[in-house]
Amino acid sequence: MPSLTKVIFLKELRETLRDKRVILGVVVSPLLLTPALMGAVMFFASKKAVEQQTATLEVGIYQEAAFPELTDYIEKNEGLTVSPFDTREAAIEAIQTFQTRAVIAIPLEARITFQANGSAPIEIIYDQANENSGNAHNRLQGILREFNQEQTKLRLISSNLDESFIKPTEIKSTSIAENSAVVGFVLSMFLPYIVIMGAAFGGLNTAFDLCAGEKERGTMETLLVSPASRYEIVKGKLYTIFIVSLISAICSILGILIAMAFGDQIIQTIFGESMSISYLNLLALVIIVVPLALLSSAALLIVSTFARNPKEAQAYIFPFIAIFLFPAALSFVLGAESPIYTALIPVLNIAISMKQLLGNAFDLSYFSIALATSLAYAWLTIRLVSHLFQRETILFRS
């Protein structure tokens, strides 16, 4: 690093580290706030999952006397509180007023059809727009399925037939993935998005302060009139934003790992396995984040160089957000085994590389192409910002 670039870089870094907004956004928020929020989400998700499996649900039966075998079977279920309804309208009203979650409607001829070895038509009335009603519907479907299996077995026995008579094949699925890989796969769904957001927006305040802010405060003119060349100035500023973006991305990764470590019990409840990332994968994650941080730093510096003040820079940020947010969001939809040409698409290639690393689908060719092209895009963006910094019509825009 040439000496004047180093002087500028060290000064900018010192000032940045004294900026409470940066410390809060780049270090405190990802390391404390993200784990706390994720922990809260995981806690409530697991609580909900347990509740859905074990909570006692209030359901009803309309015309319960029409099919006593089924009514008895349902009423024996310990997870249900069953209320009878005399009319269909009363049943619907009870669902709408949340007095009951779902109602089984039994037609009067149901038992005759059942006894004649036919299929008795059973209706479940529920409110699809109500989550609890939906859960009750699922629970009732499960109970009816069990009832059907039991009755089918009895019918086969009475006909001297084996169960295999109605089951020509016995299907068994075997996943070769270890449970930890499943956890990794789930992690790969959202971690790239969070890391990309961390790298892209972590350096935002710093970038706006270092150029648009300096223009507004008048310090840019003082700096430009110093012996440092514009190239040295732009490099000093770029390195600072890059370091902040990189720290932000790394803190985003660490924040998620902290959340996973503290939420291990919850993860075990949900997935039946602890989560772990190998040091090698972690290193690869950090390596692939480097060009992303470089690219976003240079892009932010372009916005900041063009703007006359930080407020104007904020107004120009929307295209920047789209450039980073869209590919990051697209990575939610695209799988880890995306076509090789996606390795040429900036930001998306990094998101998919991360998915591959976390989801046990690492592809060295894809990773190498993504790394090389991302570095190339970062280099081009750096060239562009250096060029803009030389133009007085941009730097002294009024």
Place this chain on the structure above:
Amino acid sequence: MIEANKLTKTFRDRKRGLVRAVDRVSFTCHPGQIFGLLGANGAGKTTTLRMLGTLLEPTLGSATVAGFDVAKRPEDVRRSIGFLSNGTALYGRLTAREMLEYFGRLNGIHGAALQTRVDELVENLEIGEFQKGRCDKLSTGQKQRVSIARSIIHRPPVMIFDEPTTGLDVMTSQTIMRFIEQCRDEGLTVVFSTHIMSEVERLCDEVAIVHHGKIATEGTVSEIKTQTGEDVLENAFLKIVHQLEAEAAQQIHNS
């Protein structure tokens, strides 16, 4: 020494088309002399000074500062000048001392030499009491003293002042003016832009009245007063400007 020779700056404006912000401006300023650029807002003073400070590249013409051509040796020019404008232009999160050290390093002063020079400025400008205080916590007067120290940390032979007292209170303005006089007394070449007549009368050995990017007239304050037949510089300035406006209107009318 500063020598400006037909310095011209044009730029393209979306509404006004090609604008000549500075039009063939020539003047010479010698060491130990204060040369003033007097003009209304938008006259072209700041653009002229920015070209001398290598912030803007001249479209036409040339200039040398401390013997260095502004277009060919911009970095040597920047090493030779101290620049002070109307804002204090300090970094809020640096202390006063760190601010001086930073600009010292940018000007190639390091180690013990840097500390000695900073100590010297801290003592001369009475910064000691607040040297460890962050710049954003300082009073306007304190900020101005740090700003002055920043501009001379590298002992430049040439000082450029761009409306340095605009927006300042009387006390702080006095500090700046005393500093400008001190620069002249120490043999520095000083160029100074303003629209405040009293400052010109007090400070300038020579003055150029700038209007619409051109030098309308140049000379000592008393020469300009004699030339216009006015006793007060403000009246002389207004007479020249009104005369130029009338000539311009006549030209438009004729064409």
